Amino acid sequence: MTATLPQHIDTALGAWIPRQRWFAGQGRAVLGTTLVSAVPLTGPQDTEPAGFLALVHVCFADGQAETYHVPLGLRTRLPAALEPYLIARLEGTAVYDATGDPELTSRLVELITRNHHTPRARFRTQGGHPLAAPTGTERTRPLGVEQSNTSIVIDDRYLLKLFRRIVAGPHPELEALAALQQAGNRDVPRLLGSVSGRQGTDELTYGLLQHYEPDADSGWDLALRSILLGDAPSSEGRTGGLPGAAQLGATVAGVHRDLAAQLPVAVLDQAGLERLALQLRKRYVRACSSAPQLRRYAPSVHSVFAAVATLPAPLPVQRVHGDLHLGQVLRGPRGWLVLDFEGEPAASRAERTALTSPVKDLAGMLRSFDYAARHARRCPSAPSPDDVRAWAETSREAFLAGYAAVTALDPGLQPLLRAYELDKAVYEVVYETRHRPALVDIPLSAVERITAASC
Structure with a gap:
């Protein structure tokens, strides 16, 4: 292991970061990158760092800037298994993304279990759960899923989540999980620890440690299996819909209830x-600059959002999940678990922690049912379009009924639900335009459907 970072690391990171799946600046011109901090991973007995927690400042041509977290490893000889994580070879040293290195990620967990502190980083246990150091590296692996952070399974019992885009202040997910744990909520992963530091006067969160659920399936996978393997409605009398959709609604209602009990309302x-109606309109206008195909819906979009301003006041608002969909829930032996309380990846911390109607989360899940159904229709083995549409509608009705059984859902909020569904579909159009243009027709069809229904 090399003790110091080589020169020209800024240039190498500037070429590597924009190619990563978690980079939130896709489609934006990058002016330059600067390595602003590199915290050494040094334990009490170490003479040289095992790696670095690097912060990289990315400046864009539009005048905006973002900070990214890149755990770095350095080796003179890089094993073949780490070649996919190579960032650059500089001065005879291989610099690589340490999230793929079982030794370094296990070391991070070990420092958490020891409550190790340095002048620039704090590793601490949380939640009062006894933790044991990892037993080895053979059961350490990154999760191979698309997300805005990087998660690593350690010993099949810990999930180490390393945040990539860093925002100043306490991390929204850490706040939400701690609050839910304080409330005794068992429908979220147990929070076990965190890694934090400071940059100037700002508090930063590099990552957190959670309990890993090895026998759980993602809601997205369950939905696709449910549609493609015969659970969609048919003339043979199957009831269809996502299995456990009503229970999922009740689970989300319980999470909302406990967030409201522990955090400001x-x-x-x-x-x-x-103001909310105006904010939704502004989000749409910004979206049109990235996805010009949205402009043709402007009159109907503005009409849907204008209806929010005519809702009866007062409207309760609180902390919510902020980016709820089928990929953010797991179903295991104990039922559903709600994950990833980060909020929308591209949003600022202020936006992620803003008090919002829980209806926003409901709309996110309803959009996800529709998204799964339309995605499944692309498969050769998919049921008929009518059956798949019926699957989505059945799932939708069961989810809302399960939610309403725990927390009364006001039917008068339908205009707000429609507005948040449209806002989410607009967000998806921008996301797919930037990342997966072949799928942009899925959310675009939702924009057309929702705006047509409002006419």
Whole structure:
């Protein structure tokens, strides 16, 4: 292991970061990158760092900037298994993304279990759960899923989540999980520890440690299996829909209830509803600059959002999940678990922690049912379009019924639900335009359907 970072690491990171799946600046011109901090991973007995927690400042041509976290490893000889994680070879040293190195990721967990502190980083256990250091590296692996962070399974019992885009202040997910744990909620992963530090006067969170659920399936996978393997409605009388959709609704309602009990709440008066309608319109206008195909829906979109301003006040608002969909829930032996309380990846911390109507989360899940159904229709083995549409509608009705059984869902909020569904579909159009253009027709069809229904 090399003790110091080589020169020209900024240039190498500037070429590597924009190619990564977790980079939130896709489609934006990058002016330059600067390595602003590199915290050594040094334990009490170490003479040289095992690696570095690097912070990289990325400046864009539009004048904006973002900070990214890249755990770095350095070796003079890189094993073949780590070649996919290579960033660059500089001064005879292989610099690589340490999230693929079982030795370094296990070391991070070990430092958490020891509550190790350095002048620039704090590794601590949380939640009062006894932790044992990892037993080895053979059961350490990154999760191979698309996400805005990087998660590593350690010993099939820990999930180490390393945040990539760093925002100043306490991390929204850490706040939410700690609050839910304090409330005794068992429908989220147990929070076990965290890694934090400071940059100037700002508090930063590099990552957190959770309990890993080895026998759980993602809601997205369950949905696709449910559609493609015969659970969609048919003339043979199957009831269809996502298995456990009503229970999922009840689970989300319980999470909302406990977040409201532990974190600030408020209400929107009539002026607040008008501001919300304006915010939704502004998000749409910004989206049109990245996805110009959205502009043709402008009159109907503005009509849907304008209806929010006419809702009866007051409207309760609170902390919510912020980016709820089928990929953010697991179903295991104990039922459903809700994951990833980070909020929308591209949003600022202020936006992620803003008090919001829980209806936003409901709309996110309803969009996900529709998304799964339309995605499944692309498969040669998919049921008929009518059956797949019926699957989505059945799932939708069961989910909302399960939610309403725990927390009364006001039917008068349908305009708000429609507005948040449209806002989410617009967000998806931008996301797919930037990342997966072949799929952009899925959310675009939802924009067309929702706006047509409002006419």
